[in-house]
Amino acid sequence: MSIRTGVCVGGTKRRRVFPALIAAASILTASNGTAGAAEDASSPSGAQTSTEALLQKLQAMEQRIKSLEGQLKKQQPAEPVPAAKPAAPRTGALEPGVRAQAAGETPGKTTSQAPAKAAGQASPKAPADPGMQPKKPILGLLDSPVEGLAFGAYGEVKYGAFRNPDAGGKWQNGFDAHRLVLLPTYAITPNIIFNAEIELEHGGIAFDADDKRHGSAEIEQMFVDFKIADQFNWRAPGIDLVPIGFINQRHEPTQFYSVNRPEIYNGLIPSTFMVPSSSIYGRLMDGLSYQVQISTSIEDFGSGFDLRSDANGVLLLPGGYAPGITGLSALHDSRPVVGDFRQLSNTMAYAGKLDFRPSFLPGFAGSVSGYFSPNVTPRGAFGDFGNTLGRASLGIFDAEFRYRVPDTGLELRGEYAQVFLGKPENMRANNDTDPTNNVGKTMYAASGEIAYHFPLGTILNSEWEAVPFYRYTYENLQTSGFAGTDANTPTGAGQLQFHTLGIAVFPSPKLVLKATYQKVINRDPAGAQSDSFLGGLGFFF
């Protein structure tokens, strides 16, 4: 592939110049240093002067040894060390002994996991800059090998019975180690922060038949934030989530109560909706924050890499490819490729989100967000009648709120999402000779959820909480406005209703056990045949 090769060659050339410069600079520095040392040795003329110089050197060495000894002592954990000076006060959280005094306290993320010492004894040597060196152990097992590198994790396990529409709606039992995500964070400086999400899905991947794994390993997020001011921060180009909806950006299983993510995020918003992107974000005032993002556009292409040409277009032969956007699964298969310069168009998309938490309504949080791509049609896109497919724009709008009524256990959530298709006649789904998956001018969904938080008291040294909930979701993925070369005979499978009822039990805010029953209804004469009764376990720490 010529483009990729070109990029690589260019990169190599540039890389060769820089090491040469650095090498030259270091040689100069080193030779300066040698010259200086030579002058020092030759300048004293008489024997007296050289003896004095020697004595001075000996004294300096003695001092150096003493200071090194001191440092060594400080590093030994058993040695008590004077408390940090008032001049540099932000050098560590309260010592373990003091922390132990806090009644019933379980500080999961306090700074040091060292064994508690007697109260009043000073803490061990504290890091110079607390923000740079959180000694958070890796998953609670080992101290971080790199100072400043911290690991979080979240994950979900799901199991239970479900109706399989591909098996005629028969009930089947199953299990899914859906995802395990590692979250490395590293403060390069207090203002330059590296973040990533490394995700293993469905048990991971394997090439051996006896391993029986059919999942994925992926980089879901990878970016560096330049924190400039409260109102203005820059997220350098990397892989990031599109700022649309609440659950897309905060999709950890402790953020929602059903075993699976809310239905809107399974198509209309193709979560986890991650894209090559760069953004700015900040907090405009108390209760009002924003993010604006530019990203690689989603693509109306739902096939694998075998149907992408080396020219980064759609392969004409063997003929036919899956649409990325359909009236049955919405945008589920439309996320852009995040690697190897294999994107199918030059188009950039734009997204923005405004988050608000009005001070006059405590417990209320909401957001409005939007996404727009001027063109989602991939290079060389065609219909099955040989017609080429022209440009087609796509927009997404989302508005949602979450309201925890103060001083009660009551919580309400609501969301509305709509997708706008600029030119249905250019969508692959309307030109793929499948008359049932067509799309119209829009798709939309609305959902309402009610939940109640019941404290369960202290069990196993932790305060438990139970949250029964009910959520209703209506989705219409096949509205009017169809255009294209296909026959148009939708079965009614694009009009869906979801009744989701369940309970989430939180042994701690970091862990949740879930049970969810879901009834799915659509207008297809055969029915949706995808009801489920699932259990789940999720964690985030």
Added chain:
Amino acid sequence: MTSWIRLTAPAAVVASMASPAGAVQYLSIAQAQKQAFPSATSFAAIDGRAWKAQAGSQVLGVFVVDHVIGKHLYIDYAVALDTGGRVQRVEILQYRESYGGEVKENSWLSQFVGKTSGSALKVDRDIRNISGATLSSNHVTEGVKRVLAAYGSRAR
């Protein structure tokens, strides 16, 4: 690809020009002390992280600086206690992470005012959870509880 460069270059320029000397720091310790105890004439160090605020010889309260981990990185915060051991003010001095910065907001921090070492100080009980910043709000709440346990009786 050129649109990438065209559109991100201004941000890159701003980022490199506004090249931060320190972290995004909201208040220095001295500023936070002054805000918490405007009438204080001196702050006498109790230990490495706590000061006794005084106006002449009269003790006004205690000012404590501490930190907790938010999601991954430290949040520096300050707690001012009055002579009754009640929280007078909580301020976030430094917040480093990409998400969860809502704990800085006054409407949330003002909930701590008046709390004592006898208060529950539990998120979703006497302190509101912040939707989307669950870890940060829990950890700051735990931190204030810790400060009260350690210094609640020192201000009298």
